[in-house]
Amino acid sequence: MENLSPRSTTxxxxxxxxxxxxxxxxxxxxxxxxxxxxxxxxxxxxxxEILAVTGPSGAGKSSFLRLINRLDEPTDGLVLIDGQDYRGxxxxxxxxxxxxxxxxxxxxxxxxxxxxxxxxxxxxxxLDEDKTNRLLVEVGLSGYATRDVASLSGGEAxxxxxxxxxxNQPRVLLLDEPxxxxxxxxxxxxxxLIVKINRERRMTCVIITxxxxxxxxxxxxxxxxxxxxLVAIGPTRSILHAH
Amino acid sequence: MLTEMLxxxxxxxxxxxxxxxxxxxxxxxxxxxxxxSVEKETAISLARGxxxxxxxxxxxxxxxxxxxxxxxxxxxxxxxxAAFTTSQRFHELSYAFEISFLSIGSGAGTAIAFxxxxxxxxxxxxxxxxxxxxxxxxxxxxSAQAMERFRSDVTAHVGQVxxxxxxxxxxxxxxxxxxxxxxxxxxxxxxxxLKSLGLVWIPGVMAGMMVAGSSPLYAALYQFVIVTAIMxxxxxxxxxVIAVMRRRAFSSAGQLLLRNSTVTKQxxxxxxxxxxxxxxxxx
Numbered sequence: 001m002e003n004l005s006p007r008s009t010t011x012x013x014x015x016x017x018x019x020x021x022x023x024x025x026x027x028x029x030x031x032x033x034x035x036x037x038x039x040x041x042x043x044x045x046x047x048x049e050i051l052a053v054t055g056p057s058g059a060g061k062s063s064f065l066r067l068i069n070r071l072d073e074p075t076d077g078l079v080l081i082d083g084q085d086y087r088g089x090x091x092x093x094x095x096x097x098x099x100x101x102x103x104x105x106x107x108x109x110x111x112x113x114x115x116x117x118x119x120x121x122x123x124x125x126x127l128d129e130d131k132t133n134r135l136l137v138e139v140g141l142s143g144y145a146t147r148d149v150a151s152l153s154g155g156e157a158x159x160x161x162x163x164x165x166x167x168n169q170p171r172v173l174l175l176d177e178p179x180x181x182x183x184x185x186x187x188x189x190x191x192x193l194i195v196k197i198n199r200e201r202r203m204t205c206v207i208i209t210x211x212x213x214x215x216x217x218x219x220x221x222x223x224x225x226x227x228x229x230l231v232a233i234g235p236t237r238s239i240l241h242a243h
Numbered sequence: 244m245l246t247e248m249l250x251x252x253x254x255x256x257x258x259x260x261x262x263x264x265x266x267x268x269x270x271x272x273x274x275x276x277x278x279x280s281v282e283k284e285t286a287i288s289l290a291r292g293x294x295x296x297x298x299x300x301x302x303x304x305x306x307x308x309x310x311x312x313x314x315x316x317x318x319x320x321x322x323x324x325a326a327f328t329t330s331q332r333f334h335e336l337s338y339a340f341e342i343s344f345l346s347i348g349s350g351a352g353t354a355i356a357f358x359x360x361x362x363x364x365x366x367x368x369x370x371x372x373x374x375x376x377x378x379x380x381x382x383x384x385x386s387a388q389a390m391e392r393f394r395s396d397v398t399a400h401v402g403q404v405x406x407x408x409x410x411x412x413x414x415x416x417x418x419x420x421x422x423x424x425x426x427x428x429x430x431x432x433x434x435x436x437l438k439s440l441g442l443v444w445i446p447g448v449m450a451g452m453m454v455a456g457s458s459p460l461y462a463a464l465y466q467f468v469i470v471t472a473i474m475x476x477x478x479x480x481x482x483x484v485i486a487v488m489r490r491r492a493f494s495s496a497g498q499l500l501l502r503n504s505t506v507t508k509q510x511x512x513x514x515x516x517x518x519x520x521x522x523x524x525x526x
Contacts, residue, residue: 069409070498071405071409071498072498091408091497091498092413095408095409095410096410096411102402102405102406106402106403106406118407119410119411119412122410122412122416164410165409168410
């Protein structure tokens with residue numbers, strides 16, 4: 001298995017080309033030594049939805065997200081993507097389709113443009129200048145292609161990080177507290193961008209957030225984790241009210 | 244008469260050792276000013292060095308009549324000791340000894356074999372072992388420098404490495420900048436050594452040959468061959484250790500395993516006894 005389902009080349013940026021992905025975890029578990037980081041989490045992520053993941057620090061939220069794109073290996077359980085066990089895909093192929101934006105931007109030294117071009121180059125479909133600029137327009141950073149990443153603000157860097165992930169045309173976007181290090185204004189810009197991407201690209205998004213307000217603003221559904229376990233999942237307002 | 248002379252030589256040698264140790268400890272204690280506390284490690288290293296060299300002296304005296312096989316066995320044991328020494332600095336890596344042994348052995352082995360085959364190195368044990376040990380020691384340094392640089396670079400850039408993985412890069416592409424710097428870092432001291440040869444230092448082998456009556460020009464050329472062999476051995480050791488370490492830094496599913504928190508091996512009794520300190524600890 002190479003691609004998750006039929007689609008065009010990696011660099012075709014037409015959002016209508018993308019198909020949303022149905023994801024499911026079954027008893028997903030990760031143990032490291034005596035510690036259980038994720039404990040039998042079973043959840044269905046609907047195609048095209050934004051699902052928020054909340055819970056106290058150390059609840060296993062980031063560990064759960066890292067298992068979904070196989071940055072870490074589950075010790076038990078499985079992840080199904082459109083009904084297929086994700087271990088059937090080559091990890092680089094899986095990670096291109098299930099993109100992940102981390103808490104820190106983690107940009108590579110160089111220009112904004114070279115960061116955007118990194119992912120597509122890995123799959124042998126270089127991102128040309130025109131497509132690079134279109135992506136930057138999409139994330140509100142028009143004309144930033146030649147800027148050195150060292151000169152970016154935290155909010156700009158995080159938007160470049162999102163654009164860099166989008167350059168691979170993933171069909172699932174995992175976001176690990178993408179606004180936690182940003183001020184309110186920058187955080188709102190990133191939030192708006194996530195909602196826009198979800199609407200325009202019909203992209204399934206899973207976002208970890210510590211902010212109940214943020215979860216309520218952007219995610220119709222929320223899952224609440226505590227002590228490595230899934231405690232509850234449902235409409236955001238009722239989950240946040242209960243916890 | 245001979246016994247008297249030997250006793251005098253050993254007594255003088257011990258006095259010289261004591262002087263060198265005292266000065267070394269005094270200099271090392273000044274390192275405290277820079278926040279580096281290595282007095283204990285230096286004292287242990289000096290004690291080990293003195294004991295080991297004394298044992299080697301005694302061993303060589305008894306092995307002077309041995310042939311190539313005996314010499315090769317001595318060098319092989321030295322490679323093992325070098326790999327053990329290197330691996331103790333990387334006790335969190337379960338594969339540290341095997342990759343150290345492989346890299347030091349392949350680097351030094353290639354250079355020594357080249358020198359023997361081109362008649363650049365005599366198989367006479369009195370020459371074979373000391374020159375071989377110089378090559379092994381430099382391979383050990385290159386291997387340790389490459390490993391340390393690669394480990395520190397990767398663990399300092401875990402976010403970027405994982406970001407690259409998330410973008411669909413294969414593991415080797417994710418760490419390619421750190422591979423380059425690690426291999427270069429391991430070569431730098433040897434390159435400087437080669438550049439400064441004759442200008443900044445005249446190595447011991449050359450001095451020894453001249454004292455023994457060899458032509459200064461031949462002694463110089465021979466020393467150049469040895470230093471070049473050291474460079475060859477170091478380059479092979481550095482590249483080998485990084486090639487293997489790069490592969491072992493990731494799981495078969497392309498997950499980064501080389502992290503600060505990675506503890507895959509507990510230090511054994513002998514390791515604890517022989518190497519109490521693994522280097523300066525952050526305060």
